[in-house]
Amino acid sequence: MSRRALFLACLLCVPAAAPAQTAAGTPAEAHELYQKGRFEEAAAIYEALAAAEPLEASHHYNLGNARYKTGQLGRATACYLRAFKLAPRDPDIRFNLAFALERAGEALVLPGIPEALHRLVYLLSGEELQGIFWSSWAAFFLLWGLYLLDSRLRLPTALVLAALIAAGSGGWLALRGSLEPPELAVVTLPNAEVRSGPGRNFSASYTLPEGRRVEVLGASGDWVEIGVARDGIKGWIRRDSIERV
């Protein structure tokens, strides 16, 4: 009989470090440029690193710092959001994202919501939650199948545990999905105009400050339909006025 051991245990902190180097430069070179105040050059290297290793949160974070230092609040906020999606527990990423959002007139934690609750909801990254869900999903079905084949196995406890973990992580993912729009973008130009249609011949209804988060609803040529649910804004904006997260 095959082993009854399951792989539901938490496999956290298994390092997956990969050597980071691109044709543009290394992280050390970028850090040195940043320290010397040569932010534009540092940003170029961080951008290449982030493209090469899109799942490494520190590249996005550092790119956000370099962009912020060059006055690009919107693009910096987009980078911080990417880093936060990958590593929400990191205190520096959380701080800088809150800082940048505050500059744009937003808040990371909505008023009235305790900071501790927000940290709890975002304790795990989306990837981690998905990993836990699919692992427990697989464990549940495999355990159940084994139990069907051999009822002598002492599996009910593990089965229930797997079911609870799958349900819990699935519910957590659903909650996070309801809090975040499926396609998020950030305004990258100051006072970007939101028009009633995809073209300059349509009147401008609003302007959005740089750094404001928007939800992407559709696209047409050089124009993108966006919405800001909190402010009740919906309209069209030039594609080069936003950066998708």
Add this chain to the structure above:
Amino acid sequence: MRPALGLLVFAALAAPAAAELSISAQVDKTTVALNDQVTLEVFVTGDTARMPEPQLPSLPNFSVYSSGHVQNISIVNGQVQGSVTYSFVLVPRFVGRAVIPPLTVEDGGKRIATQPIEVQVVRPSGQRSSGPAPARPGARPPVPGGRRADAPDLFVEASVDRPSAFVNEQVTLSVRVHVAVALLGNPDYSAPDTSGFFKEDLPPLRSYKRTLHERLYYVTEVKTALFAAAPGRHVIGPAAITAQVQKDVQIDPFAGDFFEKFLRGGGLGSETVQVRTEPVVVEILPLPEEGRPDGFKGAVGDFTFSASLKPSALKVGEPAELTLQVKGKGNLKTVSAPPLPEVKAFRVYDTLSSLGLTKEGDVVQGFKTFKTVLVARASGETRLPEIAFSFFDPKRRLYRTQKVGPIPISVDAGDAEPVPLVASRGPAPSPTALDADIHYLLALPLRRTATAALAGAADAAWLRWLPPLLWALCLVLHAARLWRARLDPVEGRFQKARAKAGRRLAAARREPDPGRAAALLGEALTGFLADKLRLSPHGLTLRQVLSELRDRRGLRDAPADELKALWDEVDAMRYAPSGAAGAKSGSVPSLASRLDNLMRVLDKEIES
């Protein structure tokens, strides 16, 4: 603008210490010909940035034109000192003694005044003064020869240098008074209505000759710079000249009033003539919306923008003076200070401005300076961010933005405060927030957790659905087994023997009656063996069981011995009289456990 000759007349200060203000005035000459002009300069100085403008008194003996003013502000050791110099061109209207009355400024309710200045106006000597031709509107010319009937003796015309201009772009209005006859006295000049425009005089008056319709005219030209405040069609009202024109009068020597007329005019008479210009229309265009920078505040012209910071190296608590200067051609009076970026490492004080205007070549130009004091709050190497100044260039018809900076600043720590001799009992000092900034870089990569890596592995749809498929397969196998059990009851008993015995053992553990519990234990054991050996449970004996197990199935000795021992114990418990040692309830759980272990072993031994 410094006069060749200086004759200073100082005012009595008599000002209290509230704002030390002083005013003085001087003219470049105290004797002037009728066809010449006098430059009057008024100096206002004080320890305040807001200099009150001097009140110009009524000067009936002169026509007065403003030729600009220069303002300077300096900040020394935190003290503000300012000075403004106003320049006026005075053109005499009458020969004789003229007095420039005192000019006054008001300071906190008190009035400070200059001394009066006496100027002697004399007839022209025949030698023209240097510089521009002497001028006053309608100066008395020699009677020219030749005249045409359709050429008027006196007329005035007005024109602008451009029919359209942008908002706040300079439009130069010229009013030209043409005189071809002798005038008695100086004419009255009524300036045109220029509502809707900022106005700057463009002295000096110009005088020249012009032949028009074969008639010689003496022309006096007055120029004014106009800056429109709003777009649209603007109408500059008519300018008017009222003059007494000399006319020949026939005197009858035999008339009764002969001597009276002769003594009064001696054959000369006059006629009041008023001439007006046509209104002048100027089309003012709005500034374009497209391309308008965010920091644009209405400046129109051609400017350069510069900045300086002194000193650029200082200590905490020491001040530095940031000077921004806008220089060039345009209406500098309406230029406002460029917005300063937020610099939380410095305490920023109010910005003071000073203005210097000139009108060379009939173009309003000059400079405007903005001074701001910054006091360093923290040490370090920092920099003032870029400062931008945006304006509209009407010649190129586009917005231009000039930037200065970033300006590096080095701030050293200030002198440390002495340690107090007595420990303070006040509250502990708390950190003082100086500046807010983002956190520094993440020098090391963040480890991607294995669970996050699993999510990546689960991206493949087939991996996600494999476990349910395997479960379904197991379900199918289980169902097949149940079906087989249904078809073959004996086989079914065999498959379910373990589960059935387990339920009986659990019931025995729960049973409070020791006798009944013992019965359940016996039923569990015999039932299990009967089902596994496919024998009837009724009347099953140990010998029968051992024979089946040892002889036919080759059971090892250890489990067989354990089976025999447990069988005996169960029988002893079942059939022992109540109250006997074998029927103790405390032995049921341990016996049940031993039975369970034995059944697990036999379950493995008896595969089919």
